[in-house]
Amino acid sequence: MIRISGLVKRFGGLEAVKKLDLHVPAGEIFGFLGPNGAGKTTTVKLLCGLLKPTEGSLSVAGFDVGSRTLEAKRSLGLVPDEPFVYPKLSGAEYLRFIGELYGVPLPEQRRRIPELLEMFELGRWGGELVESYSHGMRQKLVIAGVLLHQPKVLLLDEPMVGLDPKSARMAKEILLTLSKRGTTIFMCTHILEIAEKLCHRIGIMIAGSLVALGTLPELRAQASREGSDLEDVFLSLTGGTEYAALLKNL
Amino acid sequence: MTCAPSPRLGLLLRRRAACLRNSFRSLSAYEWVRNAAFSAAGVGLLLGLYWGFHRMVAYLDGVELIGKLLIWKLTAMMLLTTFSMVAISGLLTSLTTLYYSYDLRFLMQAPVPIRAIFLDKSLESIFFSSWMIGLVLVPYIAALADVGGYGWGFYAAFFLLLGPFLALASSAGIAFTLVILYCFPSSRTRDAVYIIATFSLTLVYGLIRFAEPEKLIRPDALHVVADYLKFLRAPTAPYAPSWWLTKALSSVAAGNAAAFWRHAALLAGCAAFVYALLVLLAGRVYFVGYSGAQEGSLRRLEPPLGPLLEGRLAGLLGAGRDLATLFWRERKCFFRDVKHWSQILLILGLIFVYLYSVKRIPLDNQDVRSVISFLNVGVAGFVIAALGLRFTYPAISLEGRSWWVVGSAPVSLRTVMRQKYLFSAIPMLAVAFTLGLWTNRLLETDAFTSWLSLSTLLLMTGVIVAMGIGYGALFPMFNVENIHQIESSLGGFVYMASSLSYVGFTIMILSWPMQMHFKERFGKAAAWDWRIVGLCVLAVVALNALALVVPWTLGRRKLEAYEGS
Structure with missing residues (x-):
């Protein structure tokens, strides 16, 4: 479903993504981890056509993102790390806008928009302008938006940030259900517990390079940390224990 | 626990200075040259005013x-x-x-x-x-x-x-x-x-x-x-x-x-x-x-679950669903933003004062009135360009931090730009038509000048709006706090300078047929030199093609390659 070959992205002198090769098949939940500034969000932006690659190619649902951009975008749903949506639209209007842009038939929009608003406990807020929403409410609205058009591939950049525990639980269950139905989910997250519980495979990126890739047992083996949890594996691969001396001075 | 003294204004101002310094340091050679060129143009404008x-x-x-x-x-x-x-x-x-x-x-x-x-x-x-x-x-x-x-x-x-x-x-x-x-x-x-x-x-x-x-x-x-x-x-x-x-x-x-x-x-x-x-x-x-x-602000709006007005119109006109949807969203957002209403109020005042000023021009001579009517094309062109700076040029940048919604959606940037064009062109053409038609009526302009001035004004408006969208796409600013920062930016200046030059060149070209028209009115035989008329038509076509295509194409390419956050 997602195929990335020799992907390079440079911003001036900075190489944000270095020769990335990755294949995520249909129905897989893929967790993309890495420290801040590792290149995860850049990769997501490249996948959804918000950035152009310097080298290499990406394809989504069989469509090359560079040459068949619109078909690729039609198969995608993006939940960005910062859920900014038009402040002067109401929640229901935003969903309507998304429905129209992604070609969802009107009878289906009529049925699903109120359902989705209710599902995310936004029913009471559907008629209010987005400018009056909290961060978490906007996050829920954006997730509702991608569910409305039922994409084949979901790109999620920190989807749980800002969600209350109930909504976060629901979001996790939604992802599992979608995955079972064949939707590919590409998720950047810093919440290792979520990655551990949800993801079929995990990739760890550091400074633009994919340094580890595989299932949790495979990652444990790579990090030589049998029986440890993802946090230990992640820290041993990314290096996270050298702050012990700093802690003493805190 | 130590208690640090509260930071004062000095610290806040130092962080502004640091931001400014870093902005200068991060400029590339191209940006330095570009900024220098535009600054030189700004100085030129001030010299013109002087x-x-x-x-x-x-x-x-x-x-x-x-x-x-x-x-x-x-x-x-x-x-x-x-x-x-x-x-x-x-x-x-x-x-x-x-x-x-x-x-x-x-x-x-x-x-x-x-x-x-x-x-x-x-x-x-x-x-x-x-x-x-x-x-x-x-x-x-x-x-x-x-x-x-x-x-x-x-x-x-x-x-x-x-x-x-x-x-x-x-x-x-x-x-x-x-x-x-x-x-x-x-x-x-x-x-x-x-x-x-x-x-x-x-x-x-x-x-x-x-x-x-x-x-x-x-x-x-x-x-x-x-x-x-x-x-x-x-x-x-x-x-x-x-x-x-x-x-x-x-x-x-x-x-x-x-x-x-x-x-x-x-x-x-x-x-x-x-x-x-x-x-x-x-x-x-x-x-x-x-x-x-x-x-x-809280307001309870009905969920829009019926067919969209724009969708119905698009169906009648054979336009795409994407265009209609974008237009619908733009209309909703535009009219809910009070800043825009207030600007509309200002424009109505401007039109009124403009026409009042035309009415007060003390002219008894029919020929002079016709000349004024022709020159009015330049003034009205300036007004349209100024309105474009407020409404058209910022249209792309006003997508703001919601740009990702359209950027990641299956809709081409051509369609986005066309929708912005349409949304701006309709009211601008209405303003231009009002100014042109009423000026001609108030001045009792002759038929030839009336037609020439009105059609030129409408043509110029269409092109100026395209320039506004093109330059807006060429200099996108999605992370600004208010519209004034967009208007007063370098791109705003370039748009204004280009559109005013375009208005100036148009007046220059059309002054030839106007001269011939007046020669005819004053009784000169064979006043019309059709070779010059043909040359003027060619010049108008070339100028408009240039003004329309260059900023539009450059803007679309820039937007496609946009890498800002």
């Missing part, structure tokens, strides 16, 4: 006996206008900077005294609300000094007082915002303030026009000479700081140092007093207004 002002002041100076009176009356009017504009601009700018800046959430929760935040934000408001209007004064003052032979002391006096003058004007606007948001701390108040401010601006604009400044150069407009002299000698708003600045400048021009210092002290003292009062007041009232302004 040339125009110089001619006008020199003309007034040549009027026997009352030349100097005329000049100082004009100066007083100019400064009063500047003061009013900066005050209203300060009101509008401070609404954003004081209550809706991105960094306020951080500053408000940090251990920074509220007065330090106010000082930082109010200085920003003063700068952004006044720099451009203040800059336009410089060529006027330079022309005044040159014609009067006043020397460097005059310039020194002007620059010494310019700061307090602009600060005082802007402080008046800020004070209004501060008080009104304290009394009614809600986002609804913000909307009301926008409307009040714009209504005031429209009123000021109308009052200036109805004050009939043309009386300055047309003594016959007043019944007797005594009335005229009385009008010239009378102070223009004697209690307004603009009058103190006028008196200070006229005193230094006349070599009266004592009078200069008296008025300078009055102006500077008043500015310092008002600003100090503002800072004192801010300590008590600023946070209340800030807190209230953070609440979103």
Whole structure:
């Protein structure tokens, strides 16, 4: 479903993504981890056509993102790390806008928009302008938006940030259900517990390079940390224990 | 635990200086060259203004006996206008900077005294609300000094007082915002303030026009000479700081140092007093207004689950669903933003004053009226370009941080740009049509000139709107806090300079057929040289193709390769 070959992205002198090769098949939940500034969000932006690659190619649902951009975008749903949506639209209007842009038939929009608003406990807020929403409410609205058009591939950049525990639980269950139905989910997250519980495979990126890739047992083996949890594996691969001396001075 | 002293204004200003320094350091060679070129164009524009002002002041100076009176009356009017504009601009700018800046959430929760935040934000408001209007004064003052032979002391006096003058004007606007948001701390108040401010601006604009400044150069407009002299000698708003600045400048021009210092002290003292009062007041009232302004306005809107109006129209016209959807969203967002309503109010005022001015042109000769009607194409073109700077040019950038929605959606950037074009072109063509048609009617223009001027104006409007969208895409600014930052950016300047050049070239080309038309009216045989007409048509086609295609294509490519956050 997602195929990335020799992907390079440079911003001036900075190489944000270095020769990335990755294949995520249909129905897989893929967790993309890495420290801040590792290149995860850049990769997501490249996948959804918000950035152009310097080298290499990406394809989504069989469509090359560079040459068949619109078909690729039609198969995608993006939940960005910062859920900014038009402040002067109401929640229901935003969903309507998304429905129209992604070609969802009107009878289906009529049925699903109120359902989705209710599902995310936004029913009471559907008629209010987005400018009056909290961060978490906007996050829920954006997730509702991608569910409305039922994409084949979901790109999620920190989807749980800002969600209350109930909504976060629901979001996790939604992802599992979608995955079972064949939707590919590409998720950047810093919440290792979520990655551990949800993801079929995990990739760890550091400074633009994919340094580890595989299932949790495979990652444990790579990090030589049998029986440890993802946090230990992640820290041993990314290096996270050298702050012990700093802690003493805190 | 240690308790650090609260950071003061110095620290806040140092972070601004650091940001500015870093912006300069991160400029590439191309950006340096580009900025230098545009700055040079800006200087050229100021030189053009200087040339125009110089001619006008020199003309007034040549009027026997009352030349100097005329000049100082004009100066007083100019400064009063500047003061009013900066005050209203300060009101509008401070609404954003004081209550809706991105960094306020951080500053408000940090251990920074509220007065330090106010000082930082109010200085920003003063700068952004006044720099451009203040800059336009410089060529006027330079022309005044040159014609009067006043020397460097005059310039020194002007620059010494310019700061307090602009600060005082802007402080008046800020004070209004501060008080009104304290009394009614809600986002609804913000909307009301926008409307009040714009209504005031429209009123000021109308009052200036109805004050009939043309009386300055047309003594016959007043019944007797005594009335005229009385009008010239009378102070223009004697209690307004603009009058103190006028008196200070006229005193230094006349070599009266004592009078200069008296008025300078009055102006500077008043500015310092008002600003100090503002800072004192801010300590008590600023946070209340800030807190209230953070609440979103609640309104219960019906879920839009029926067919969209735009969708139905698109079905009838054979346009795409994407275009219709984008148009629907733009319409909803546009009309819900009170800032846009207020601007519409301003435009209605502008049209009214424009047509009133046309009606007041004292012309009895049919031929001269036709010439004026033709030249009106240039003036109306300028008006359309100015409106484009406010409405069309920012259209792409106003997608703001929601750009990712459209950017990641299955919709081409061509469609996005076309939708923006349509949304802007429809009202702009209506304005152009109103201005062109009514001007021709009021001036009773002959049929040929009427058709030529009206069709040219409509063509120019279509192209100027395309230039606005093209340049807007070429210089996108998705992370700005207010629309004024988009308008006053480098891209805004390039758009304005390009569209005005386009208007100028169009008038130049069409002046040939107009000449031939007048030769025919004056009875000259074989007045029409069809080779020249053909050449003009070719030139018009080439100019419009260039103006339409170049910014549009460059803009689309830039937007496709956009890599900002």
